[in-house]
Amino acid sequence: xxxxxxxxxxxxxxxxxxxxxxxxxxxxxxxxxxxxxxxxxxxxxxxxxxxxxxxxxxxxxxxxxxxxxxxxxxxxxxxxxxxxxxxxxxxxxxxxxxxxxxxxxxxxxxxxxxxxxxxxxxxxxxxxxxxxxxxxxxxxxxxxxxxxxxxxxxxxxxxxxxxxxxxxxxxxxxxxxxxxxxxxxxxxxxxxxxxxxxxxxxxxxxxxxxxxxxxxxxxxxxxxxxxxxxxxxxxxxxxxxxxxxxxxxxxxxxx
Amino acid sequence: xxxxxxxxxxxxxxxxxxxxxxxxxxxxxxxxxxxxxxxxxxxxxxxxxxxxxxxxxxxxxxxxxxxxxxxxxxxxxxxxxxxxxxxxxxxxxxxxxxxxxxxxxxxxxxxxxxxxxxxxxxxxxxxxxxxxxxxxxxxxxxxxxxxxxxxxxxxxxxxxxxxxxxxxxxxxxxxxxxxxxxxxxxxxxxxxxxxxxxxxxxxxxxxxxxxxxxxxxxxxxxxxxxxxxxxxxxxxxxxxxxxxxxxxxxxxxxxxxxxxxxxxxxxxxxxxxxxxxxxxxxxxxxxxxxxxxxxxxxxxxxxxxxxx
Numbered sequence: 001x002x003x004x005x006x007x008x009x010x011x012x013x014x015x016x017x018x019x020x021x022x023x024x025x026x027x028x029x030x031x032x033x034x035x036x037x038x039x040x041x042x043x044x045x046x047x048x049x050x051x052x053x054x055x056x057x058x059x060x061x062x063x064x065x066x067x068x069x070x071x072x073x074x075x076x077x078x079x080x081x082x083x084x085x086x087x088x089x090x091x092x093x094x095x096x097x098x099x100x101x102x103x104x105x106x107x108x109x110x111x112x113x114x115x116x117x118x119x120x121x122x123x124x125x126x127x128x129x130x131x132x133x134x135x136x137x138x139x140x141x142x143x144x145x146x147x148x149x150x151x152x153x154x155x156x157x158x159x160x161x162x163x164x165x166x167x168x169x170x171x172x173x174x175x176x177x178x179x180x181x182x183x184x185x186x187x188x189x190x191x192x193x194x195x196x197x198x199x200x201x202x203x204x205x206x207x208x209x210x211x212x213x214x215x216x217x218x219x220x221x222x223x224x225x226x227x228x229x230x231x232x233x234x235x236x237x238x239x240x241x242x243x244x245x246x247x248x249x250x251x252x253x254x255x
Numbered sequence: 256x257x258x259x260x261x262x263x264x265x266x267x268x269x270x271x272x273x274x275x276x277x278x279x280x281x282x283x284x285x286x287x288x289x290x291x292x293x294x295x296x297x298x299x300x301x302x303x304x305x306x307x308x309x310x311x312x313x314x315x316x317x318x319x320x321x322x323x324x325x326x327x328x329x330x331x332x333x334x335x336x337x338x339x340x341x342x343x344x345x346x347x348x349x350x351x352x353x354x355x356x357x358x359x360x361x362x363x364x365x366x367x368x369x370x371x372x373x374x375x376x377x378x379x380x381x382x383x384x385x386x387x388x389x390x391x392x393x394x395x396x397x398x399x400x401x402x403x404x405x406x407x408x409x410x411x412x413x414x415x416x417x418x419x420x421x422x423x424x425x426x427x428x429x430x431x432x433x434x435x436x437x438x439x440x441x442x443x444x445x446x447x448x449x450x451x452x453x454x455x456x457x458x459x460x461x462x463x464x465x466x467x468x469x470x471x472x473x474x475x476x477x478x479x480x481x482x483x484x485x486x487x488x489x490x491x492x493x494x495x496x497x498x499x500x501x502x503x504x505x506x507x508x509x510x511x512x513x514x515x516x517x518x519x520x521x522x523x524x525x526x527x528x529x530x531x532x533x534x535x536x537x538x539x540x541x542x543x544x545x546x547x548x549x550x551x552x553x554x555x556x557x558x559x560x561x562x563x
Contacts, residue, residue: 006355010341017343097339101400104303104333106325107356255296255305255335 003102003111011119020085021123027081028074028127032135035070040142063139064146064219070135071156071217079192082124082164083171087185089116090175090249099254109249117172117242124168125161132157152219159216159227166209166234167192169241176248209234256281256408256439257302262311264297271297273463274311279456282437284430286454286471288444288553294463295443296336299410302441303333315408329357332406336413336443338397342386346377346396349385350403357404371399376425390417398426408439415449427453451549461557471549478552481544483516483528488538501531508554512540517555 015021039061043050061069090113093099099107136153167188174184195210205211211230215222257279264272272294279285289295300306302313304324313320315327340349350368359367372378375395380388385396394417401409411430415423423446430453433440444450450457451471458468469477487494495507495514503523508515518524525544532539547555 002358003356006352009355010344010352013348014341014343097335097337098341100305100333100335100339101353101397102356103305104328104331104335105353105357105400105403106328108325251307253300253306255300255303 001111003108004115005111006102006107007112007115008119011116015119015123023085024081024123025127027085028078028124029131029134031073031077032070032131033138035073036066036135036138036142039066039069061143062145063143063148066139066143067135067146067148067153067156067219068217070139071160071213074131074160075192075196075213078164079167079189082167083185083188083192086120086168086171086175087188088175088181089120089172090245091178091181091184094176094252094254095179097255103254110246113172113176113242113246113249117168117245120168121165124164128157128160128164132160147220152222155222156216156219159212159222162231162234163209163212163216166212166237169238169245173241173245173248176245176252206230207233209237256283256316257285257441258312258314259298259302260312260314262298262301262313263309264294264301264306265309271463272301272308275460275463275465277458277465277468279439279441281439282434283455284434284440284442284453286442286444286450286457287460288447288450288457288549289460290557291445293460295460296412298460299333299335299412299441299443303331303410304328305333329404330407331410332401332403332408333410334394334397334401334412334414336416338393338400340385340393340396343384345384346372346381346399349396350399353400353403359404367403371402374402375399391419391422394418395422398429406438408441409433410441410443412443413445414442415444415446423449447548447550447553457549459553459556466556474549474552475547478547478555480518480521481546482551483518483524484513484541484543484545485516485532485539486513486541488512488540491535491537494535494537497535498531503527506555506558515551517551 093112099112102112103109132153136148136150139148170191171184171188174187175181178184192210195208196213198208199205199210199214205214206226206229209230212227212234215224215227215230259278260276261274262272262276263270263274275294275298277285287295287298297306301308302315302320304320315323316330318327320327341352344352347368350371354368369378369381372381375398377392377395377399380392385393388396394414398414401411414430415426418426427449430440430442434453434455442450442454454471456468456470457474459466467474490512491509491514495509498504498514498516499507503518503520505517505519507517516524516528518528529542532542
């Protein structure tokens with residue numbers, strides 16, 4: 001618990017001083033603001049350049065479709081920001097020998113790993129909540145139509161929070177295994193994007209975490225029975241990978 | 256206090272430690288000396304629990320280190336050769352961070368942090384970010400980290416390597432002070448004068464093997480043979496070759512116009528050396544017999560790599 005507390009405070013300080021909060025905030029929340037504005041302004045700015053059928057498509061955007069566009073952009077760009085900002089979560093600590101003093105003074109690896117995981121899970125979840133609420137606010141101001149409600153937005157945000165918690169556990173584990181954070185970041189990115197392909201296959205998609213994203217965009221039917229297995233598997237992945245990260249950090253040579 | 260038996264450590268095919276054994280008594284200063292890459296830092300990293308080892312046994316305070324690592328590590332302080340910190344923190348923040356890991360009372364800790372920074376002469380720079388510190392300042396801060404919570408055993412890896420002459424003297428005085436406080440110190444250094452000044456026992460390691468472990472006084476007794484220092488007017492290259500051929504000369508260390516002659520039979524050397532020098536076709540500007548220093552002993556042992 002001592003190591004957990006010390007490292008949780010250290011992660012907060014580090015995120016403030018190295019601008020990690022700012023980068024993650026931009027990567028997640030910025031699109032919530034920019035997306036609806038772009039969707040609204042693009043047809044006006046491009047009206048003389050766009051073919052008539054495309055211009056019609058822009059004008060038919062409802063609140064639901066605007067929200068779905070935001071979800072899609074958040075997944076594509078948010079994942080990029082998260083993977084590259086947090087890719088050195090454990091590998092940097094080991095390769096830069098930052099753990100020499102803490103370990104030599106009795107730091108508990110479980111506390112170190114849990115503090116990092118919980119801190120960034122809470123941070124990303126909080127930014128996702130802010131992003132979804134901001135997006136909902138702007139969509140309501142700029143678009144009409146559709147059935148989008150605050151309840152739908154909150155449900156959808158919960159699935160995104162869970163998805164990024166899974167992704168973060170993968171990043172954490174890879175970061176404990178690999179010496180170079182960049183490899184962990186790229187692997188997570190490739191994994192995140194390629195797993196979305198399986199959303200086209202009904203037989204397997206419910207067993208993969210990317211199904212959470214598909215259901216988050218399924219406005220009106222977000223929470224249904226098909227999510228049960230996905231949620232269970234997602235939690236299992238998190239628990240297993242965090243556990244394996246702790247084991248790895250217990251056995252690793254830090255000097 | 257520390258007992259190491261048949262310790263082995265390999266990095267792939269490279270055998271860094273080849274079954275080393277030694278003991279460190281409580282309250283003593285144990286000098287661990289050796290060339291770069293001899294295995295000093297590897298040994299220290301193992302004894303502070305930072306890296307694993309392949310074979311062997313370590314006992315600290317009579318307890319098996321592997322089985323009681325978390326408990327024993329609380330009584331250890333470590334100053335690595337190249338300390339690394341979170342550069343965005345300042346010294347106060349870093350010491351409080353370590354204090355929290357150790358489990359110090361935070362209210363007491365903040366007072367002791369101030370005292371520690373005063374001890375290592377960093378109180379004025381305590382609020383500056385560590386990233387802006389010089390190497391010497393980082394070494395002082397590392398010393399403060401090692402001192403936190405008054406450890407019973409201190410591992411110091413080249414503690415004076417980044418310090419200026421004044422800082423080096425202060426460091427030695429500090430070590431002497433700690434010795435009076437009955438703190439066991441495991442000191443790795445390549446500054447042999449420093450080791451000679453503060454250590455009770457010397458252990459020489461080379462290529463992962465312990466070549467010698469002896470009390471400093473025993474060491475001087477064993478290697479009491481004096482050294483003949485001769486200085487010539489000109490570079491004595493050819494003359495040295497002639498001297499090396501003499502059977503009673505063990506080795507000759509050359510240093511420009513000055514040579515140090517190590518002999519096998521001191522009495523014979525005393526009577527013969529001047530005669531032999533006079534036969535050489537060069538002028539001598541100085542001649543003296545001096546006692547072996549730790550540096551001489553070290554050079555003699557390591558160059559032969561003989562087990563004593």
